[in-house]
Amino acid sequence: AKAARIALMPGDGIGVEVMDQAVRVLERLRERDGLRLHWDVLAWPSTAWHQEHGQMMPDDALTQACDYDALLLGALGDPGPLVDHKRYRLPDGVSLAPLLTFRKGLDLWACERPARLLPGAPRYLADPRAEQVDMLVIRENSEGEYVNQGGRLQQGTPHEVATQLEIFTRRGTERLIRHAFVRARERLQIHGSARSFFCAEKGTAAAQVCLITKRNAQPAWGELYTEVFAEVAREFPDIGVTHQLVDAACMKFVQCPWEFDVVVASNLHGDILTDLAAVLSGGLGLAPSCNINPDSREMPALFEPTHGSAPDIAGQGKANPAAMLLTTAMMLEWLGFGPSAERLRQAVAQDLLTSNTQARRCSEVTDGIIAQLD
Amino acid sequence: AKAARIALMPGDGIGVEVMDQAVRVLERLRERDGLRLHWDVLAWPSTAWHQEHGQMMPDDALTQACDYDALLLGALGDPGPLVDHKRYRLPDGVSLAPLLTFRKGLDLWACERPARLLPGAPRYLADPRAEQVDMLVIRENSEGEYVNQGGRLQQGTPHEVATQLEIFTRRGTERLIRHAFVRARERLQIHGSARSFFCAEKGTAAAQVCLITKRNAQPAWGELYTEVFAEVAREFPDIGVTHQLVDAACMKFVQCPWEFDVVVASNLHGDILTDLAAVLSGGLGLAPSCNINPDSREMPALFEPTHGSAPDIAGQGKANPAAMLLTTAMMLEWLGFGPSAERLRQAVAQDLLTSNTQARRCSEVTDGIIAQLD
Numbered sequence: 006a007k008a009a010r011i012a013l014m015p016g017d018g019i020g021v022e023v024m025d026q027a028v029r030v031l032e033r034l035r036e037r038d039g040l041r042l043h044w045d046v047l048a049w050p051s052t053a054w055h056q057e058h059g060q061m062m063p064d065d066a067l068t069q070a071c072d073y074d075a076l077l078l079g080a081l082g083d084p085g086p087l088v089d090h091k092r093y094r095l096p097d098g099v100s101l102a103p104l105l106t107f108r109k110g111l112d113l114w115a116c117e118r119p120a121r122l123l124p125g126a127p128r129y130l131a132d133p134r135a136e137q138v139d140m141l142v143i144r145e146n147s148e149g150e151y152v153n154q155g156g157r158l159q160q161g162t163p164h165e166v167a168t169q170l171e172i173f174t175r176r177g178t179e180r181l182i183r184h185a186f187v188r189a190r191e192r193l194q195i196h197g198s199a200r201s202f203f204c205a206e207k208g209t210a211a212a213q214v215c216l217i218t219k220r221n222a223q224p225a226w227g228e229l230y231t232e233v234f235a236e237v238a239r240e241f242p243d244i245g246v247t248h249q250l251v252d253a254a255c256m257k258f259v260q261c262p263w264e265f266d267v268v269v270a271s272n273l274h275g276d277i278l279t280d281l282a283a284v285l286s287g288g289l290g291l292a293p294s295c296n297i298n299p300d301s302r303e304m305p306a307l308f309e310p311t312h313g314s315a316p317d318i319a320g321q322g323k324a325n326p327a328a329m330l331l332t333t334a335m336m337l338e339w340l341g342f343g344p345s346a347e348r349l350r351q352a353v354a355q356d357l358l359t360s361n362t363q364a365r366r367c368s369e370v371t372d373g374i375i376a377q378l379d
Numbered sequence: 380a381k382a383a384r385i386a387l388m389p390g391d392g393i394g395v396e397v398m399d400q401a402v403r404v405l406e407r408l409r410e411r412d413g414l415r416l417h418w419d420v421l422a423w424p425s426t427a428w429h430q431e432h433g434q435m436m437p438d439d440a441l442t443q444a445c446d447y448d449a450l451l452l453g454a455l456g457d458p459g460p461l462v463d464h465k466r467y468r469l470p471d472g473v474s475l476a477p478l479l480t481f482r483k484g485l486d487l488w489a490c491e492r493p494a495r496l497l498p499g500a501p502r503y504l505a506d507p508r509a510e511q512v513d514m515l516v517i518r519e520n521s522e523g524e525y526v527n528q529g530g531r532l533q534q535g536t537p538h539e540v541a542t543q544l545e546i547f548t549r550r551g552t553e554r555l556i557r558h559a560f561v562r563a564r565e566r567l568q569i570h571g572s573a574r575s576f577f578c579a580e581k582g583t584a585a586a587q588v589c590l591i592t593k594r595n596a597q598p599a600w601g602e603l604y605t606e607v608f609a610e611v612a613r614e615f616p617d618i619g620v621t622h623q624l625v626d627a628a629c630m631k632f633v634q635c636p637w638e639f640d641v642v643v644a645s646n647l648h649g650d651i652l653t654d655l656a657a658v659l660s661g662g663l664g665l666a667p668s669c670n671i672n673p674d675s676r677e678m679p680a681l682f683e684p685t686h687g688s689a690p691d692i693a694g695q696g697k698a699n700p701a702a703m704l705l706t707t708a709m710m711l712e713w714l715g716f717g718p719s720a721e722r723l724r725q726a727v728a729q730d731l732l733t734s735n736t737q738a739r740r741c742s743e744v745t746d747g748i749i750a751q752l753d
């Protein structure tokens with residue numbers, strides 16, 4: 006078989022630091038498990054590249070990316086150098102453009118962010134049942150509130166009107182929702198009948214998909230989502246169904262997150278819910294994520310920790326590499342290296358349980374994890 | 380002086396139950412403090428009215444409402460009666476229409492929801508600093524993501540496209556943001572220099588306004604908000620400023636909510652953040668809210684607990700009336716009955732501290748609160 010090809014994009018801030026740790030782990034696993042893995046570094050999505058070329062990536066960035074099976078991204082966003090006592094801050098819309106460019110340009114329409122509280126991770130909720138949280142948030146990644154069609158009329162005048170259009174297609178909705186049910190069934194196979202979720206329509210079920218909308222205030226796409234959800238649900242009689250308005254869902258993520266299994270949400274709602282899910286996992290230092298096209302391997306998938314570039318702590322060795330290493334495990338799984346992925350996840354969990362993460366530097370955490378790998 | 384005129388709209392489900400409690404308390408306070416208060420009941424926003432008339436409210440609902448100084452609403456939304464073993468459920472968009480009709484039709488452009496954890500209230504966060512939370516979330520209430528302009532093209536076909544337009548005006552943005560700073564200054568006068576909030580621009584400050592946007596993904600109105608915020612902030616040199624993306628803000632509401640003072644957000648972001656703020660207050664049973672036009676008393680203001688009609692527990696005496704009574708206190712304050720409002724707030728707090736709320740019925744909680752009033 007051909008070696009799997011990975012593009013590493015460290016990006017900015019702590020992205021660079023945690024990428025170094027991912028490379029150490031990948032080297033160790035390649036050697037240990039004899040993985041056929043090749044990687045290159047694509048250093049362009051950084052302020053440096055922008056300053057030299059006036060844009061974040063080369064014109065053929067997407068074409069270059071398509072030469073790989075997976076893209077592993079550190080983090081994007083850089084406040085830039087100090088100029089005249091002010092930071093030359095790249096507008097967010099510029100420095101983050103590569104992320105949205107890849108998600109849309111490679112048609113990576115599903116973003117998956119699991120939430121589980123590993124033993125030893127910070128627990129933010131008072132209720133000990135927070136330790137039982139085991140959910141998967143699946144976020145629409147290609148349309149909806151993120152199409153960025155809109156603008157500013159009479160800009161700067163008292164009469165200014167700014168608009169932003171949200172666009173949802175049935176095709177985009179259906180593939181997203183069906184994927185959520187497929188994942189729920191996979192999880193059902195793993196968990197068996199051990200779990201139980203309330204379902205008004207079907208009684209309790211051992212697996213569930215919860216649909217998120219704001220259909221009481223935004224009926225147009227809320228109704229589209231609701232109808233498609235009902236249609237697809239009929240294909241999965243073994244999976245329980247429920248619906249939450251996004252505001253109520255956010256509340257329940259704090260009040261009773263153990264009542265969720267698979268959660269499926271639009272681009273913006275998913276953005277918010279996955280950040281809350283990260284808190285349930287113990288914070289951004291422990292939250293992995295992937296952007297995939299579940300229907301096709303033609304395009305590379307994009308793997309990135311949920312955290313950002315954290316300019317406030319960048320360069321100080323304070324970043325927690327665990328999110329990046331759990332993300333690396335997701336990538337290895339996607340590439341077909343399941344046992345290595347599982348070994349890496351176990352090593353992260355074992356290290357978290359046996360060490361005091363607070364006091365260690367980024368590379369020391371990786372030392373601990375690598376020790377657990379062997 | 381003329382008596383203040385209130386319209387009571389019990390609505391549906393537990394709305395009716397908690398309204399009964401509000402009336403008991405209003406009667407007691409009117410007698411005790413000699414308040415010049417008059418009220419009528421407008422029973423229309425309910426399923427019953429809908430079934431008889433095919434709509435939720437009479438055509439002249441807004442005109443009728445304008446005859447009052449304040450509207451006190453229980454809760455809206457009713458799953459309807461059982462027909463053929465199925466509930467005849469009014470679409471959310473219908474049963475909730477009165478709420479959005481009043482907010483928009485009466486130009487009640489600011490929704491205020493304070494978050495404080497009263498001693499004795501359920502604490503959902505593990506960190507004891509959650510007891511220090513004292514924030515005010517101010518939500519845009521008249522435009523933005525809630526304009527409901529949009530629809531469904533090729534509905535029901537594989538080619539369907541649903542759209543929803545977001546519209547933000549500079550006028551709507553400026554009045555909202557200025558109001559947030561005014562409130563922050565009022566709070567500064569109450570708290571003095573006891574509190575301290577980090578502000579990158581101004582060092583630490585004793586009061587702060589945090590602006591919420593998603594400007595990295597929705598730049599058009601994100602930039603409008605950012606620019607107006609910077610302009611208005613210059614008028615308030617004593618108030619610290621900060622900005623959070625909505626996803627990060629939701630996370631921080633769980634990780635470090637004590638770092639917030641006044642939070643100002645768009646309609647949808649505010650909807651989500653106020654539900655999280657309700658959790659910080661101990662849940663929906665304790666979360667009051669008002670919809671006001673801070674510039675004008677010409678239109679009545681609308682007061683409603685943050686909770687909904689909770690059809691699952693309706694009619695069982697299980698609802699907590701505290702949210703409704705704290706809402707009643709907000710209304711009394713707005714009507715100029717400050718001392719009675721404060722007395723009511725103290726009574727709710729005192730009752731919560733001295734009793735076991737879990738075990739008591741709705742009317743028993745009110746008994747306890749009324750006992751504290753005397």
Ligand SMILES: CC(C)[C@H](C(=O)O)[C@@H](O)C(=O)O
Pocket residue numbers: 101104276595596626
């Ligand atoms: C950086 C930003 C555009 C992005 C998003 O909103 O999708 C981020 O918050 C995320 O969750 O990956």
Ligand SMILES: CC(C)[C@H](C(=O)O)[C@@H](O)C(=O)O
Pocket residue numbers: 221222252475478650685
């Ligand atoms: C009922 C619904 C339309 C409403 C809203 O989204 O504004 C509610 O959630 C609220 O927060 O008052």
